[in-house]
Amino acid sequence: MENLAAKYTHIPGWGIDADPKNDPTYPMKHRTDEEQKGYTWERPAQQPEDIEILRSIERPNVSAVFGTSVPPQGLSGQIRRFAFRYSESSYGHWLPLLVADRVNVVEGILDDFKRGHVPNIFAEKGMKADWKYNQKALVQTVVVGALITTAVVVLFRNRKNALS
Amino acid sequence: MLAMNYRGPRRVRIDQKPFPEIKHPEDAIVRVTRSCICGSDLHLYNGNVPDTRVGMTFGHEFVGVIEEIGPDVHNVKVGDNVLVPFNIACGKCAFCKQGLYGNCHESNTQATAVGGIFGYSHTAGGYDGGQAEYVRVPYANVGPTVIPPDMDPDDAVLLTDVLPTGYQAAEMGGIQPGDTVVIFGAGPVGIMAAKSAWLFGAGRVIVFDHVEYRLEFVRNYAQCEVYNFREVDDVVVFVKKLTDWLGADVCIDAVGAEAAGNAMQTITGRKTLLQAGSATALHWAINSVKKGGIVSIVGVYGPTDNLVPIGNVVNKGLTIRANQTSVKRLLPRLIDHIQQGRINPKAIITHRVPLEEVAEAYHIFSAKLDNCIKPVLIPPSARS
Numbered sequence: 260m261e262n263l264a265a266k267y268t269h270i271p272g273w274g275i276d277a278d279p280k281n282d283p284t285y286p287m288k289h290r291t292d293e294e295q296k297g298y299t300w301e302r303p304a305q306q307p308e309d310i311e312i313l314r315s316i317e318r319p320n321v322s323a324v325f326g327t328s329v330p331p332q333g334l335s336g337q338i339r340r341f342a343f344r345y346s347e348s349s350y351g352h353w354l355p356l357l358v359a360d361r362v363n364v365v366e367g368i369l370d371d372f373k374r375g376h377v378p379n380i381f382a383e384k385g386m387k388a389d390w391k392y393n394q395k396a397l398v399q400t401v402v403v404g405a406l407i408t409t410a411v412v413v414l415f416r417n418r419k420n421a422l423s
Numbered sequence: 424m425l426a427m428n429y430r431g432p433r434r435v436r437i438d439q440k441p442f443p444e445i446k447h448p449e450d451a452i453v454r455v456t457r458s459c460i461c462g463s464d465l466h467l468y469n470g471n472v473p474d475t476r477v478g479m480t481f482g483h484e485f486v487g488v489i490e491e492i493g494p495d496v497h498n499v500k501v502g503d504n505v506l507v508p509f510n511i512a513c514g515k516c517a518f519c520k521q522g523l524y525g526n527c528h529e530s531n532t533q534a535t536a537v538g539g540i541f542g543y544s545h546t547a548g549g550y551d552g553g554q555a556e557y558v559r560v561p562y563a564n565v566g567p568t569v570i571p572p573d574m575d576p577d578d579a580v581l582l583t584d585v586l587p588t589g590y591q592a593a594e595m596g597g598i599q600p601g602d603t604v605v606i607f608g609a610g611p612v613g614i615m616a617a618k619s620a621w622l623f624g625a626g627r628v629i630v631f632d633h634v635e636y637r638l639e640f641v642r643n644y645a646q647c648e649v650y651n652f653r654e655v656d657d658v659v660v661f662v663k664k665l666t667d668w669l670g671a672d673v674c675i676d677a678v679g680a681e682a683a684g685n686a687m688q689t690i691t692g693r694k695t696l697l698q699a700g701s702a703t704a705l706h707w708a709i710n711s712v713k714k715g716g717i718v719s720i721v722g723v724y725g726p727t728d729n730l731v732p733i734g735n736v737v738n739k740g741l742t743i744r745a746n747q748t749s750v751k752r753l754l755p756r757l758i759d760h761i762q763q764g765r766i767n768p769k770a771i772i773t774h775r776v777p778l779e780e781v782a783e784a785y786h787i788f789s790a791k792l793d794n795c796i797k798p799v800l801i802p803p804s805a806r807s
């Protein structure tokens with residue numbers, strides 16, 4: 260504080276009302292004002308960049324460590340690369356990422372088929388638990404679904420017959 | 424190895440995946456013995472967090488045994504039983520040095536607003552998580568903490584997120600002796616926030632939710648008042664009436680993006696993703712707290728925007744405090760609370776499920792089946 264005061268002698272009254280106790284970040288932050296020194300900390304060793312990693316444009320570098328789960332690939336990867344042209348403050352960043360996530364779901368199903376695996380959607384949704392703990396609601400859902408499907412099929416057939 | 428595999432919204436399965444490798448001199452590989460499903464995992468599970476990639480393994484609450492360490496790891500050794508905070512923190516950046524381990528600047532390349540988190544999308548760094556047999560743990564000198572020999576692993580696993588998050592929610596409330604604290608949400612974090620509020624000297628603790636069995640649990644576990652918000656006309660007016668028409672001293676949002684209770688918020692926040700989650704609990708918190716009061720947020724929201732009455736924050740002179748929990752900072756205090764018998768975290772575990780049944784476990788937790796409060800996944804090696 261004393262050093263800083265010397266730096267701001269040209270501003271009348273600089274820091275005269277400063278109150279160190281007026282700190283809404285306490286006790287989360289043990290205030291040392293480290294960040295006021297900028298990007299000057301001794302960085303940890305850099306993890307080798309052996310996969311493609313998308314970088315937020317709000318930082319100048321790749322973080323010292325990073326996750327290596329599922330690098331960007333396919334159409335979803337292209338969309339993700341596009342999203343990372345924009346800052347975290349922009350819808351141009353987040354909306355394409357949400358779109359990429361949905362595209363990625365279709366890619367995942369195609370990938371399963373390519374590897375000879377037929378995804379069991381019911382098992383993946385944990386429906387066995389519904390059968391065990393929520394049987395009434397599950398039966399209700401299946402019956403309502405079957406009725407709606409039957410109604411749509413019958414309606415479609417009747418319409419087709421009427422047209423022919 | 425066996426690992427949970429995300430396939431799309433509300434679709435997960437167990438698969439064989441390659442063993443994790445040491446990628447950095449400060450890495451460790453941990454053999455997982457317990458991993459929880461967290462309420463915030465449901466945001467991923469429901470497809471609400473941008474950049475959640477198909478094939479990822481979730482899980483940021485886990486304990487296990489150190490199997491391998493990198494050449495620069497000195498604080499833990501092979502064979503140690505460790506609990507691993509959900510934050511990935513370097514311990515060297517300006518933020519870690521000030522105790523903000525949830526805000527590390529050297530663990531997430533994809534986003535600057537949040538530090539790295541295990542198994543929590545590429546928006547939180549792209550790390551595979553602990554709902555698996557093995558997991559890579561970066562910065563092993565900083566995060567992993569040896570579990571005291573007398574501590575139950577079920578207590579230890581709840582020290583990785585749930586208990587510290589509930590505790591920090593109360594801590595951020597700046598609770599003064601005698602204060603009335605209202606907590607929105609009776610999930611695991613809300614339950615721990617209610618329990619913790621007493622430790623800070625609250626005079627009255629009130630919890631709102633709409634799931635009866637959870638309200639019943641928190642009433643007994645945390646000796647607090649509980650109300651089902653579906654049974655009151657207007658939550659904010661109800662709180663005002665409960666608090667001599669002035670409002671609560673402290674309100675805590677322990678729900679986040681999946682909140683129920685307001686159709687407009689639900690449609691725009693959860694069904695159509697027009698905002699970053701349903702902000703119903705936060706809306707109620709802002710409007711229920713008294714003038715000059717404090718709103719503490721630990722509920723997780725997405726990275727875009729939310730509809731909240733910010734004008735009322737200004738007009739009422741509120742202080743809003745929020746953060747990802749700094750687990751490492753809180754561990755010494757919370758370990759002491761458990762050892763002294765002040766808190767019994769494992770009491771909230773309702774389901775112990777084999778890792779292989781991860782899909783059922785997610786569905787049970789998400790749909791609140793079988794009176795589920797907290798499910799724990801146990802890999803095969805930890806069962807034998």
